[in-house]
Amino acid sequence: MSKTHPVIVALGMFDGIHIGHRALLCHTCKVAKQNGWQSAVYTFYNHPKSAFGAEPKLLSTVEERRSALLALGIDNIRMETFDSSIALLSPQAFVERLLSEFDMRAVSVGFNYAFGRNRQGSAHTLQTLGEKYGFKVFVVQPITLMQETVSSTRIRELIENGQVCAASKMLCAPYSLTGIVEENRHIGASLGFPTANLKPSPDKLLPKEGVYITNVLHNACAYTGVTNIGRNPTVAGKTTTIETHILNFSQSIYGQELKVEFIERLRDETCFSNRHELAEQIKRDVNAALIWQRKKAGCRLAQCADTIV
Template identity: 40%
Template sequence: MKIITSLVNETISENTAVTVGKFDGIHKGHELLTEKLRGQKEKGLASCVLTFDVSPRIRLKKDMTKLLITNAERAHILEEEKIDYLAQCSFEKEIMQLEPEEFIRLLVENFHMKYLVCGTDFSFGRMGRGNAKMLEELSKTYGFTLEVVEKLQKDHRDISSTYVREEIAAGNIEKGNELLGYEYFVWGEIVHGYHLGSKMGMPTINLIPPEDKLLPKNGVYVTKIEIEHHIYHGVTNVGVKPTVTGENQMGIETHILDFDQDVYEKDARVVFLSHIRDEKKFDSVEELFAQMERDKKTALSYFNH
């Protein structure tokens, strides 16, 4: 997959099938759009997803919501989905001020767009003035095929990044994963912690998540951990370690089942599978580790079934 960073200054030489959006999470609704793109391959069109390195709403300071995926994670997922081009462009003043028709003309001229797929609520151009109805006229003017698809629904509600975000933030991991179509994860570097788990016979790894990444609500989860392409099972605490530090320092701490290797400074992906319990402050470290043993048994039972 080729990464493009400018809609204005970079071009694609081959004819393309394009979709445009924030693509936060790459949920099942997004996957419907990328599936439509790949379906144009037999017509000789390369697939292209156009998004922005920072959400327009965040850039305009209208929304400071945490993200379901980072830019690097989005690129990883789309490459796995066999997308040919990811145009991850800066939402700068030059783009912000484009009128709807100017925006579409750039896609046609610079990306050789021959096919565009979007949802019924798609808006584009300055102040979001462009919509699906306007696209019908523009497709005739600029000679591209337009396909507008209805939103996928779950439980009588449109599948959206907002819906997924609500479920993940509430700790409803199974529901969030169902909406995404894959298991929610956090990527980060393994760093040194307090090493208290090692002293108590239950060593853990600590992860520094990206600052803008949405974390599940504070609590304990059944997880899978990927380190250097190896998959392990584990129990993960998301929270502030109230029993250990008494401070409000957020972190992701994971006990990997049957694992004792030195993996500090390596990257890990923690994949969330199921919520075990909410975060709790215990009266002593001994009570904490007794509960951790129970959490470990819960996780083992989950994987055994």
């Protein structure tokens, strides 16, 4: 971006854009508006740990992060690849890099922000450098929910444990996977429950294996679904798949994009004695999803009634 516009820059990975991130970003936009500046985010395409040989799974893809940042009102987004050249920068050199790219009047960071070689820099370091180079530093304090500090790390732990309801509260939205529907073995259809086999981004974190009630989005329409993540042991599956039975849906959607939002975990994946037992359990899973669907519809009707009154 051009240095002709004074900016306040929010610094961080912002994986998942959880409620803590949202507090920081909304504060960034507020300060920008109050001062006649633009709001900007400086972040990375990849997780910094990937520069050191790790392959961390993420809560959001690059495009999901970008869309969420823009939706929150951020004017400019600067993304770079985190590599060794950035990892080796001292805290001062990192700040000087930012000053060379932005007319930076202020920065905003989370309470636990770390930067520079070996994570030597902290929010306090930024404040010291701000005094030296003439920019303000805003440090946003932690957000707590359910007596826990909200963080991307904690949300990943919840999702890996199948606790998608708690994760969704911290994310301020259901955790979701988006991808293309691919053809598979048609096992679900042979049982009377055809499924859409989803191929999400390989960088995205998968919830714990098991069966979930899901909200399914296709062509701007929402449907209730039952999603299984696992290896389908009853039918000798060998690879992990994400298969969703979409209730009251009969379209052929191979090759099309589907978004699956995880609402509630129903059970572990189970190896049944035969296909009949598997089909009977799927019926029970679908009934659980229908109950959730009716509850959701009832809540909407109650909200409409309250509005009319």
